Amino acid sequence: MIDPDTDLVARAGRGDRAAAQALMARHLPKMMTLARRMLGSQAEAEDAVQEAFLKLWTHAARWQPGKAKFETWLYRVTMNKCYDRLRRRPAAPLDEAAEVVDPAPPADSVLENSALAGEIEAALAALPERQRAAILLCHHQERGNIEAAEILGISVEALESLLARGRRALRARLGHLRE
Amino acid sequence: MWADALLKELPSVPVPAGLEARILADFDRQAMRPRWADRLREALWPGAPLWRPAGAVALALAVGVLVGSYVPLEDEQPAQTIALDEAPSFDLGESS
Numbered sequence: 001m002i003d004p005d006t007d008l009v010a011r012a013g014r015g016d017r018a019a020a021q022a023l024m025a026r027h028l029p030k031m032m033t034l035a036r037r038m039l040g041s042q043a044e045a046e047d048a049v050q051e052a053f054l055k056l057w058t059h060a061a062r063w064q065p066g067k068a069k070f071e072t073w074l075y076r077v078t079m080n081k082c083y084d085r086l087r088r089r090p091a092a093p094l095d096e097a098a099e100v101v102d103p104a105p106p107a108d109s110v111l112e113n114s115a116l117a118g119e120i121e122a123a124l125a126a127l128p129e130r131q132r133a134a135i136l137l138c139h140h141q142e143r144g145n146i147e148a149a150e151i152l153g154i155s156v157e158a159l160e161s162l163l164a165r166g167r168r169a170l171r172a173r174l175g176h177l178r179e
Numbered sequence: 180m181w182a183d184a185l186l187k188e189l190p191s192v193p194v195p196a197g198l199e200a201r202i203l204a205d206f207d208r209q210a211m212r213p214r215w216a217d218r219l220r221e222a223l224w225p226g227a228p229l230w231r232p233a234g235a236v237a238l239a240l241a242v243g244v245l246v247g248s249y250v251p252l253e254d255e256q257p258a259q260t261i262a263l264d265e266a267p268s269f270d271l272g273e274s275s
Contacts, residue, residue: 012206015210017203017206017207017210020203020206021203024199024202024203028194028198028199028202029191029192029194032192032194032198033191033192036192037189037192042192045192046195046198049198049202050198050201050202050205053202053205053206054202054205054209057205057206057209057210058209062221116188117188117189117190120185120186120188120189121189135182135186136186139182139183139185139186140186140189142183167182170182170185171181174185177185
């Protein structure tokens with residue numbers, strides 16, 4: 001399979017600014033969305049994505065096509081930058097609260113789109129970080145299980161387990177939205 | 180699937196123009212770096228980040244300094260004394 005980014009990465013490694021801009025245009029929006037949903041903070045997401053691109057610029061000249069799909073590598077770097085930032089935060093009780101079922105909010109509060117989005121974001125934020133990453137990659141970024149498992153550096157079976165637990169936790173918190 | 184439909188409700192995250200500019204500035208700085216250092220690093224330790232060859236050199240230096248400072252030299256023995264009251268004998272090959 002031909003990696004569509006290979007040529008752009010090689011050119012960026014030789015200092016081609018247009019290639020760097022093309023790589024950014026292809027990947028920046030999705031990376032930004034992923035980091036923002038992982039970290040829950042716009043400023044931290046911007047820093048994580050910038051660090052991921054910096055790593056790309058320093059490695060572009062040495063990129064060896066065929067070893068791994070470039071996009072998978074780039075998303076793995078982004079995810080690791082997010083994990084680094086999450087671990088630097090003081091311990092929060094969010095992970096312990098992930099499985100706790102909240103009482104359903106009043107029906108009129110879910111009519112507003114922004115309120116609905118806020119509720120979904122809160123439910124995502126309450127997931128443990130690995131479950132959140134798995135859910136975002138497979139259900140929001142629409143990646144296949146094999147690719148998502150490669151990005152997270154885990155087996156497909158482990159990914160499926162994370163997905164199952166993540167979906168269960170989301171259903172427990174947001175099940176009232178199904179009607 | 181329910182989870183897919185649910186997450187589609189989330190609004191897209193905008194990419195601020197300032198972020199693009201910062202990332203491109205990083206690219207420009209990286210492109211202007213001297214390439215000889217990268218080539219040397221690649222020759223010494225292919226594919227490794229800079230800290231690895233730098234760490235190896237620093238470790239070798241530290242070990243060298245420690246060994247040089249604390250291990251006594253083998254020829255650091257008491258100098259041989261020469262008895263001055265004995266005439267030194269030399270064989271100048273007079274027999275030949």
